[in-house]
Amino acid sequence: MKGNEAIAEAAIRCGVDGYFGYPITPQSEIMETLMLLRPWETTGMVVLQAESEIASINMVYGGAGCGKKVMTTSSSPGVSLMQEGLTYLAGAELPCVVVNVVRGGPGLGTIQPAQSDYFQSTKGGGHGDYNLIVLAPSSVQEMADFVELAFDLAFKYRNPAMILTDGMIGQMMEKVEMKPFKPRWTNEEIEQLSPWSTTGKSAARERNIITSVELDPLAFETFNKKLQAKYRKMEQEEVRFETFECDDAEYLLVAYGSSARICQKSVQLLRAKGIKAGLLRPITLFPFPTKQIAELAGQVKGILSVELSAGQMVEDVRLAVNGKVKVEHYGRMGGMVHSPEEVVEALEKKIIGG
Amino acid sequence: MSIEIKDIIKPENLVYQKSSLLTDRVMHYCPGCSHGVVNRLIAEVIEELGIQNETIGVTPVGCSVLLYNYIDVDWHEAAHGRAPAVGTGIKRLRPDRYVFTYQGDGDLAAIGTAETIHACNRGENIVMIFINNGIYGMTGGQMAPTTLQGMNTSTSPFGRDLARDGNPLKMTEIVAQLPGTCYVTRQAVHTAAAVRKTKKALFKAFENQKLNKGTSFVEVVSTCSSGWKLTPVQSNKWMEENMFPYYPLGDLKDK
Amino acid sequence: MNEEIIIAGFGGQGVLSMGKILAYSGVMQDMEVSWMPSYGPEMRGGTANVTVILSDSRISSPILKKYDTAIILNQQSMDKFEKSIKPGGLLLYDGNGITRHPERTDINICRVDAAEEASKMNSSKTFNMIVLGAYLKLRPIVTMDNVMEGLKKSLPERHHHLLPLNRDAIVRGTEIVKSVHEVSAS
């Protein structure tokens, strides 16, 4: 199964209530797969092609306000259009899932894989002080699994969650084990689970208002503090990562998603050459595995952050390492993908030799 | 006496010549696509009006995204759907220039509906060219706002369902009602006669701009053989039988 | 076992689907697999290629620079991928349309005239199955039964009546493949 198809299939299986999207390469297969599978006839999931990404994210905003599990998917230019909607969702503390199958930018750019939306995804993206929960799958299996995980986290924290991937994982086919079907929440369950949602005011409760406006600055500062406390809690409790050959590593690669797959091979090539290299793969990009990288910085001689970008995550790696060892960036841009050999060469040149 | 090629290729025998504004770049459109014909007509009209140096075109995001490679005028590439706003910005700051936009149906009638309607409503003194092929060509054949009822696309694999997707949108009829538009017409390029009519419409649109009359809106009902999964010949036939009844050709407004 | 393969040719030669069938066959045989196509505008009539990896253990990078095997179906791909085969690896190619034959001496080179054979079989669609047969003769990493299972999975139900024809084509491929150059096993 292809990565993009896995997302569609997993969404139906984990009881998603609604999908709203607009075609854009390289992720159009997600909506196309949903339209072929016709989940409205089986689970009752709504699938709608919107007139734009601005409309998609605002449809999500509406659905999320009702306490429903709603999602949209797009690629970089479309996700840029969604930024206004996302800051409203974060400001109104609403859960939803957005998938960004990143392509090379800036501008209309290229449809080939890239990781150049890291800043936009992990640092908020729209205006105001907020963060998205960001998950970075590196296999087709994780594309499927992270749909449910993203919804779990989004509802746990009442915050939008993003799956940040690219055309390489989206177009790739691998073996996937799908989880069994879960029923969608009933409206009664939603009233229990999400008492804040706009389900229609019953006599038993006050009216619910979904909003992000607050005219009193002091009150709004208090609200902002509450948001920040939520993000700090995520940093304490939700960091996910994977290490590969790190136990005796003298050199460390840090890479996520598609780049982590490539780097895994680079580690094998380096080890075959007698260089003790390891790989740390952040699975959550927000919250970032700062502590784990800091610990490894005490063990290794140098770190290479490898991304399909001009160097974005490397800033977070440097913050984590805090000057303890040398940290450099390596990566191709604009839709070009580095080979495992190029990474080996970069480590030798920039870290071991340099 | 036998005639040789060199006897035929003579200036006095010339019946047709490629517009000097058309570059030598090979067009990337699929065989049977209407885009190429309309691109050529635009080049001819600009050339014949002698306004090459005074024209700024705005390209969309869609199959015609690379249109700027084919016609030798200045171009501005807009984001998906935003061409009318970009064109507004250009025309307001350079009212002495001819400005035209060129958009597909997804670009003009879905993501850019607001920009389209408001540019027409303000009566921006520009030419808007609208290629309606009833599908998203560039992204691989998804449903467009103009996709006909029951028509199969990759996001309506069982046909456009009016209850779910709404009716095919007649943008041209909508903008014809706005006081800002001066000339609104629907044409096609499937026959030589139709091509001549479309060329005439484009002439009129550019001339209106010179006369400061407001927005001229030229829809061209078009084929997308790749998206429709038909041969070029079948596409023309399918268009005549299915598109024309819903999107009838002719002038909707001419003031 | 870890076999890293690139299949490259023109769009429309069935490059991607051949890779898919190989990958599905691997799944049937309980292997780890990955199938990574080149995608995008280059696919319109231009060249198409796909990287397929079959392995007993977890697969790392789905995109590679060096391959154990290259299956090459046009000249452009020959120019691009002949140099990407690991020493001692395998190059399998269809001679049809090839103007510059492979020159390396440190790899095994085999040829299958599948295009010619497909036209003899009166079915250009079987072309890629003949090539697949040739490959499986040289690298019997999946069994015929599992290939047929893989085929079944990747063909839509309405095309299942074509299964026997495809089977014949695979068998034909195993018969007509010939070695052009062998690296001595030293």
Ligand SMILES: Cc1ncc(C[n+]2csc(CCOP(=O)(O)OP(=O)(O)O)c2C)c(N)n1
């Ligand atoms: C913000 C944004 N969303 C989506 C896309 C992807 N996209 C590119 S062209 C297109 C639609 C093309 O259809 P149309 O406008 O009808 O033109 P055609 O290709 O048929 O000529 C889409 C959705 C994009 N480039 N930017």
Ligand code: SF4
């Ligand atoms: S996909 Fe359709 S609109 Fe695009 S170039 Fe081909 S025929 Fe024309």
